[in-house]
Amino acid sequence: MNKSVLIVDDNLALLRVTQFAMERAGFQTQTARNGRLALDLAKSTAFAAVITDQQMPEMTGIELSRALRALPEYRECPIFLLTAKGLELELSRLREDLGINGVFCKPFSPLAVVKAVEDSMMTCA
Numbered sequence: 001m002n003k004s005v006l007i008v009d010d011n012l013a014l015l016r017v018t019q020f021a022m023e024r025a026g027f028q029t030q031t032a033r034n035g036r037l038a039l040d041l042a043k044s045t046a047f048a049a050v051i052t053d054q055q056m057p058e059m060t061g062i063e064l065s066r067a068l069r070a071l072p073e074y075r076e077c078p079i080f081l082l083t084a085k086g087l088e089l090e091l092s093r094l095r096e097d098l099g100i101n102g103v104f105c106k107p108f109s110p111l112a113v114v115k116a117v118e119d120s121m122m123t124c125a
Helices: 012-024 035-044 061-069 091-098 110-124
Strands: 004-008 028-032 049-053 079-083 102-105
Touching: 004 012, 004 035, 012 028, 012 049, 012 110, 028 035, 035 049, 035 061, 049 061, 049 110, 061 079, 061 091, 079 110, 091 102, 102 110
Parallel strands: 004 028, 004 049, 049 079, 079 102
Antiparallel strands: none
């Protein structure tokens, strides 16, 4: 089973915390500091899941999710959104329109993110 996860966040500390939690749970990770770099990585690597921050320079998490969903290999890939502005987003619409599998409001529990990714992989397997 592919256990490769792309983690995208412009905040280096949060990126590293998320990466550490995912690797400790047995996932292989690659990271990007903005959505454009993440999209380039996703085009050349098959990730089993994507965890992305919403507010980033270059391309937001929603824009990245939309671009990923346009790629055939990412139409069913679990995507998780991290945000400090959860109250400003229409979460049900994001799930419906972009197939976002989960939204985590900051501060979030890295272990909850790990569990959500693990659960999404069980249902996709």
